[in-house]
Amino acid sequence: MLKHADIWAALDALARDHGLTASALARKAGLDPTTFNKSKRITREGKARWPSTESVAKVLEATGASMSDFVSYIEGATATAATVATIPLIGFAQAGDRGFFDDAGYPAGGGWDEIPFPEIGDPHSYALEVSGDSMEPLYRDGDVVIVSPGAGVRRGDRVVVRTTEGEVMVKQLVRLTAKRIDLASINPAHSGRSLASEEVAWMARILWASQ
Known part of the structure; x- marks a missing residue:
């Protein structure tokens, strides 16, 4: 089952592989620098929030990554989520x-x-x-x-x-x-x-x- 944390971890991994922090990745994609901050990953009610498809698309375009590349990051995040802090x-x-x-x-x-x-x-x-x-x-x-x-x-x-x-x-x-x-x-x-x-x-x- 796909989890919110896997998507966010995939974005973090994509940023890291390009030598960027999550906020720097957002800036590179033309987004607000706080778009991927921890505080933006949950709602005010404390529920997990998905990143928007628009923000993911802009990140892929900015980094030159394909959707299959991103899926690989998600799969990697699922496998390593328990060991990465x-x-x-x-x-x-x-x-x-x-x-x-x-x-x-x-x-x-x-x-x-x-x-x-x-x-x-x-x-x-x-x-x-x-x-x-x-x-x-x-x-x-x-x-x-x-x-x-x-x-x-x-x-x-x-x-x-x-x-x-x-x-x-x-x-x-x-x-x-x-x-x-x-x-x-x-x-x-x-x-x-x-x-x-x-x-x-x-x-x-x-x-x-x-x-």
Whole structure:
């Protein structure tokens, strides 16, 4: 029996094979970037929603895939659905906006995209897509970093830090005390930061990066 999740998984797989996120695939097809977001896959009543035939047709045209190709993706999604997990994804530039994180630094709201990623043991893990050159040479434009709010943080770890003012940064932890957090810049062209503990809303460890 064909399931809603199989169709969505097929779209995700098609996007991945073209080096795109689901939102980037939607843009490539001339659709609203949120068309394939997780929040659009269910109705307000909580029922599963099918993607429209028009959106699927536009995606096939934009990627050059045939309907038989898409059916193959659906069949592959059916076979692997039980083993493939997904985690939330947003662009790094969006991470400072309101509504994407709760007070504990966990993903919140419906504006997140999703990408497939193996289970890492933290149900609150998420991905950030790097934009610009402020984190070079370690992280470049388009790289994706996987963040785990539940992972322990130690000296030398690369971390995502959000201040109480809403600033979000990627740094390397130099020192952590009860009163201060000292951070080194990833990009040597940018200075490090020393923040009072009360200035930091949350800090989460980077576990992995695509490069």
